[in-house]
Amino acid sequence: MLEEVLINKQSFFKTKYMGNLEIIDKHINHILEFDQGRQISNIGGYQSNFINFGFEELINFTTIAISKILEKDNLQPNLDCFWLNINSGTNHNVGHIHGFNLMSCVYYHKVCCDKSPLVFTSMVPAVEPYEKIFIPNNQDLIFFNGIYPHRVDGCGHNDHQRISIALNYNLKEKQ
Numbered sequence: 001m002l003e004e005v006l007i008n009k010q011s012f013f014k015t016k017y018m019g020n021l022e023i024i025d026k027h028i029n030h031i032l033e034f035d036q037g038r039q040i041s042n043i044g045g046y047q048s049n050f051i052n053f054g055f056e057e058l059i060n061f062t063t064i065a066i067s068k069i070l071e072k073d074n075l076q077p078n079l080d081c082f083w084l085n086i087n088s089g090t091n092h093n094v095g096h097i098h099g100f101n102l103m104s105c106v107y108y109h110k111v112c113c114d115k116s117p118l119v120f121t122s123m124v125p126a127v128e129p130y131e132k133i134f135i136p137n138n139q140d141l142i143f144f145n146g147i148y149p150h151r152v153d154g155c156g157h158n159d160h161q162r163i164s165i166a167l168n169y170n171l172k173e174k175q
């Protein structure tokens with residue numbers, strides 16, 4: 001008798017945002033009016049500071065989706081932080097993780113083309129150099145464990161603009 005035991009299984013989840021897009025546009029414009037942005041994992045482009053207003057419908061939507069993903073693990077999500085990304089041309093994000101004990105989410109508000117994917121990389125690329133590419137469409141929502149290393153490539157077209165919102169959720173045991 002020979003039994004196979006799974007050591008590691010990584011997955012992401014995806015769905016489509018069905019909420020009001022005009023309200024999101026309004027809130028984005030409000031951020032751009034007042035927030036100079038910051039430099040974290042982004043090379044060029046715009047990344048906002050953590051947002052502390054608005055986007056209620058999007059947050060509700062992502063919270064419900066993550067609650068469903070976590071149902072069987074008896075965990076519940078609590079929004080930790082979220083921010084806005086606006087990039088064009090060769091602007092990109094180098095490999096990074098979001099953190100431990102987190103569920104991360106990216107909402108693709110406006111995609112420019114299929115040449116700016118989200119790329120999940122191996123935890124130890126030198127030993128296990130796999131990549132899993134996700135090519136987003138408008139209103140896609142993707143959810144993944146915050147410890148998964150990933151990067152975002154730039155499409156190289158300077159007249160292309162892409163807008164996304166990233167959210168991190170803390171995970172707590174359900175009481």
Ligand SMILES: [Fe+2]
Pocket residue numbers: 096097098150166
């Ligand atoms: Fe990220």
Ligand SMILES: [Zn+2]
Pocket residue numbers: 112113114115116155156157160161
């Ligand atoms: Zn593009």
